[in-house]
Amino acid sequence: MTNQWGRGGTTNGRRPGNSSGMALAIVASLLIGAAGSYGYVRYAGHQERQAHQAVQEERDKLADQVRRQSAELDDLTLKLMAADGDKSRDNQAADAEERKLQDDLARMTQSRDKLQQDNDRLGNEAAGLRVQIDGLTRRLTLAEQGNTDADGARARLTKALADAEQARDAALKQAGDLKASLDEAQANLRSAAAERDKARDSEMDSMQVARETSLTIKTLTAELDKTKTEAGEQAKAANDARQALARISGDLAAARQSQQRLQADLARVTAERDALSQQATREPSGDQPAGGQPAAEQPATxxxxxxxxxxxxxxxxxxxxxxxxxxxxxxxxxxxxxxxxxxxxxxxxxxxxxxxxxxxxxxxxxxxxxxx
The missing domain is CATH 1.10.150 (DNA polymerase; domain 1)
Incomplete structure (x- = not known):
């Protein structure tokens, strides 16, 4: 099966079964040779006992040599099997690590794109808030100059919006820096993959590069999580600014209505006072009832x-x-x-x-x- 690097999933090294078969063939050949030597010595022993004794000793030496070589072949077979197993496990671990890195990069890319969308949305909302603030500022300018509460609230709201815009700009800058870091990490991963393909016998070096890249990705992931948290806080600040804007608008409308009522009451009181003054002016100076008693006071309005x-x-x-x-x-x-x-x-x-x-x-x- 071909993995993502274009290589087969199986290794090209010698298999343990092949090594065992080779060892058994060598041992069988040695045993056959030993058996032939032994037969020759047996049949020749009838002619010469001394020659038989020499052949017997040679056979014993040959048997010892066969046992030693068999033991060495068994040990070599075990070592070959262990080496093949380690190499297979190293290849599988490297492939799994690379697949994990690819998955991590894909998730980080999706998170980065979502963060960029959130930042764009915050920018649009901040622009909308700026338009509303400008409209509110123009209306507040036409309101009563003595309404200090509305002026203070407007100043606080303007400052809150400015802070939200600064925070959004900082988040955009962090997102840009994070994108550059992600691009660099992707380039490093591609470079590591190319080096691994060129030097398949240097699996440990490639795994070290992959581990370093994985550590870099983990660091970038932590920075991405921090940036997402800051973006959430900025969104909350923008929402608070919108709520404050709604409250200020309501307070301003109520203040205008109250001002209109007070102005109407003042106009009414002023008109009543002027009417009373005119009435007092029109009254004759000697208007007294008979008997010299002063006229009774009119009840207060x-x-x-x-x-x-x-x-x-x-x-x-x-x-x-x-x-x-x-x-x-x-x-x-x-x-x-x-x-x-x-x-x-x-x-x-x-x-x-x-x-x-x-x-x-x-x-x-x-x-x-x-x-x-």
């Missing part, structure tokens, strides 16, 4: 005041609401008194700041559960 609030609740809300650090102690105390008295949040903030900060207004309306 429901949108300007609500029910009084607990002092400890107001204190907690003021302590955690952003945007109040710039107030002086007097203005902070005045703001606190108005809120405890039940004043509208927008009116109290405008009294303290001279304007209505939208983020602070949103948080205080939410925490105090106020309508204005």
């Amino acid at each position: 429901p949108t300007e005041t609500v029910a009084p609030r607990p002092a400890d609740t107001v204190e907690r809300v003021l302590g955690r609401t952003p945007g109040l650090a710039g107030l002086s102690d007097d203005k902070r105390d005045d703001l606190k008194r108005q809120l405890i008295a039940g004043a509208c949040v927008a009116t109290a903030l405008e009294s303290a700041f001279g304007r209505v900060p939208l983020v602070t207004l949103r948080n205080m309306i939410r925490d105090l559960q106020s309508d204005c």
